Amino acid sequence: MSAPILRMEAVERHYESAGQRIRVLGPVDLELARGEFVAIMGPSGAGKSTLLGLAGALDRPDGGAVFLDGQKLWGLRGDELAALRRRKVGYVFQDLNLVEGLTALENTRLPLELDGLARRKADPVALAALERVGLGELAHRFPEELSGGERQRVAIARAFVGPRELLLADEPTGALDSLAGETVMRHLRTACDGGKSALLVTHDARHAAWADRVLHLVDGRFAHDNASVGGR
Amino acid sequence: MGRIAPLGPAADPVGNTGYAYRATPAMSVRHSLLALLAEEPRHGYGLKAQFERSTAGTWPLNVGQVYTTLARLERDGLAEPTDPDGDASGARQSWRITDLGREALGRWFEEPVALDPPARDELAIKVLLAIAADAESVGPILVRQRAAALERMAELTRHKAKADPMRELPWVLVLDALLLKLEAEVRWLDLVAARLAARGQR
Ligand SMILES: Nc1ncnc2c1ncn2[C@@H]1O[C@H](COP(=O)(O)OP(=O)(O)OP(=O)(O)O)[C@@H](O)[C@H]1O
Numbered sequence: 001m002s003a004p005i006l007r008m009e010a011v012e013r014h015y016e017s018a019g020q021r022i023r024v025l026g027p028v029d030l031e032l033a034r035g036e037f038v039a040i041m042g043p044s045g046a047g048k049s050t051l052l053g054l055a056g057a058l059d060r061p062d063g064g065a066v067f068l069d070g071q072k073l074w075g076l077r078g079d080e081l082a083a084l085r086r087r088k089v090g091y092v093f094q095d096l097n098l099v100e101g102l103t104a105l106e107n108t109r110l111p112l113e114l115d116g117l118a119r120r121k122a123d124p125v126a127l128a129a130l131e132r133v134g135l136g137e138l139a140h141r142f143p144e145e146l147s148g149g150e151r152q153r154v155a156i157a158r159a160f161v162g163p164r165e166l167l168l169a170d171e172p173t174g175a176l177d178s179l180a181g182e183t184v185m186r187h188l189r190t191a192c193d194g195g196k197s198a199l200l201v202t203h204d205a206r207h208a209a210w211a212d213r214v215l216h217l218v219d220g221r222f223a224h225d226n227a228s229v230g231g232r
Numbered sequence: 233m234g235r236i237a238p239l240g241p242a243a244d245p246v247g248n249t250g251y252a253y254r255a256t257p258a259m260s261v262r263h264s265l266l267a268l269l270a271e272e273p274r275h276g277y278g279l280k281a282q283f284e285r286s287t288a289g290t291w292p293l294n295v296g297q298v299y300t301t302l303a304r305l306e307r308d309g310l311a312e313p314t315d316p317d318g319d320a321s322g323a324r325q326s327w328r329i330t331d332l333g334r335e336a337l338g339r340w341f342e343e344p345v346a347l348d349p350p351a352r353d354e355l356a357i358k359v360l361l362a363i364a365a366d367a368e369s370v371g372p373i374l375v376r377q378r379a380a381a382l383e384r385m386a387e388l389t390r391h392k393a394k395a396d397p398m399r400e401l402p403w404v405l406v407l408d409a410l411l412l413k414l415e416a417e418v419r420w421l422d423l424v425a426a427r428l429a430a431r432g433q434r
C-alpha cells in the first residue's frame with residue numbers, strides 16, 4: 001500500500017486580527033487516497049481556500065501536520081518543499097493568476113518548462129491540455145484577449161498538464177456556463193479514475209456530485225455528518 | 233426529494249436504469265402522441281415505442297393507454313386511421329394526424345408550460361413547521377436532507393458519466409433536469425441555514 005497522496009492531521013490555522021488570535025480552520029483531519037476525488041462545500045468564509053492552501057503546501061499550518069505523498073511538509077528545506085510542490089501538485093486558484101504577458105499556450109506550458117521539458121516537447125502536451133478544455137483554437141491568445149470563463153479554463157489546463165498527482169481547484173468553474181463546467185468535471189473525474197487525486201472547492205452541488213465524497217466545511221470544521229456519497 | 237420517484241428497472245427502451253418524474257395528470261399523452269403522428273403515420277405499438285424512446289424511458293406507457301388515447305383523438309377529429317375500412321382498434325391499423333390535429337399540436341407547442349412550483353412541497357412544509365416549533369431543531373433536518381439530495385445527485389451523475397450525450401441525448405437531458413431540480417433544493421437548504429445563522433447572530 002502506497003501512502004495516501006494527502007494526509008492532514010489535526011491541522012489548524014489562526015490569524016491575528018485587531019490584536020486577537022482567531023482560529024479560521026481546524027482542527028481538521030483529511031485523507032485523500034490515490035484516485036480519489038473529494039469536493040468541499042460550505043459557506044463563504046468557512047475556511048475552504050485556507051484548507052486548500054494548507055493542503056498544497058502554499059501556507060503553513062500553526063497546528064497539526066500535513067503529509068504530501070507520505071512526506072511531512074515544513075520539515076523540509078525550502079527548495080525541497082518547492083520542488084515537491086511543483087512535482088506533485090497542480091493548482092487552480094480562486095483568482096486564477098495567469099501570467100499576463102504569456103499566451104494561453106505559454107501559460108499552460110509553464111509548469112512543463114519548470115519541470116525541465118524542452119519547448120518542442122512541451123508544446124504538444126500543453127496544446128492537448130488546452131484542447132481537452134475546449135480551448136485549442138485560442139492557444140495563442142493572451143489572457144487579456146480571453147473571456148473570464150476562457151481564462152478559467154486555461155488555468156485548469158495548466159493545473160492538469162504533466163504528471164502532477166494532486167489537483168487542487170478552488171472554485172474553478174465559477175465563471176463557466178453549465179456545459180463548460182460539466183466538461184471540466186468530466187475531465188477531473190477521468191483524471192481521478194486514471195489514478196490522480198483531486199480536491200475541489202465548489203459552491204455548486206452539481207459539480208460536487210462528480211466527486212466520490214462531499215465534505216461540508218462550516219466555521220473551519222467539517223460538519224460531523226459529512227455526506228459520504230462514495231460508491232465508485 | 234419527495235417529487236422524484238425511482239421507477240426501478242422497469243421496461244426501458246434506452247437500456248437505462250430509469251428515473252422518472254412522477255407523471256402528473258396534466259402532462260398530455262394526447263399531445264405527445266399527436267406530435268409523433270405529425271412526423272409520420274404509426275401503429276399503436278410504434279407510437280408506444282417511439283414515445284418511450286423520445287422521453288428516455290422516464291414515462292412508460294401501456295399499449296391500452298395508447299389505443300384509448302387514439303380513440304379519443306379520432307372522436308375529436310385530431311387523428312384518423314390510414315385505412316378507413318380496417319379494424320380501427322386492431323394492432324395492424326396505422327394512424328395519421330389530421331389538419332385539425334396539426335392545429336391543436338401547434339397551439340400546444342406554442343403555449344408555455346405552466347410553471348407553478350408545487351403549492352404544497354413536503355420539504356418546505358416540514359422545514360417551516362420545524363422552525364415554527366423550535367428554530368434550533370432545524371439544523372439536523374437540513375443536514376440530513378442536504379446529504380440525501382447530494383447522494384441522489386451523485387447517483388444521477390454516475391448515470392450521466394456513463395451516458396453518451398450524442399447518442400443518448402433524451403436521457404442526458406432528463407438527468408440534467410433532475411440534477412438542476414435537486415441543486416435548487418440544496419441551494420434552498422443552504423439559504424435556510426444561512427438565514428437562520430444570520431438571525432442567530434443578531
Ligand atoms: N490573511 C488573512 N488574515 C486574516 N484573516 C484571514 C486571512 N485570510 C483569510 N482570513 C479569514 O479566514 C476565514 C476563511 O477564509 P477562506 O478564504 O478560507 O474562506 P472560504 O471558505 O474560501 O470562503 P469563500 O467561499 O468566500 O472563498 C475568513 O473569515 C477570512 O476572513
Ligand SMILES: [Mg+2]
Binds near residue numbers: 048049050094170
Ligand atoms: Mg475561498
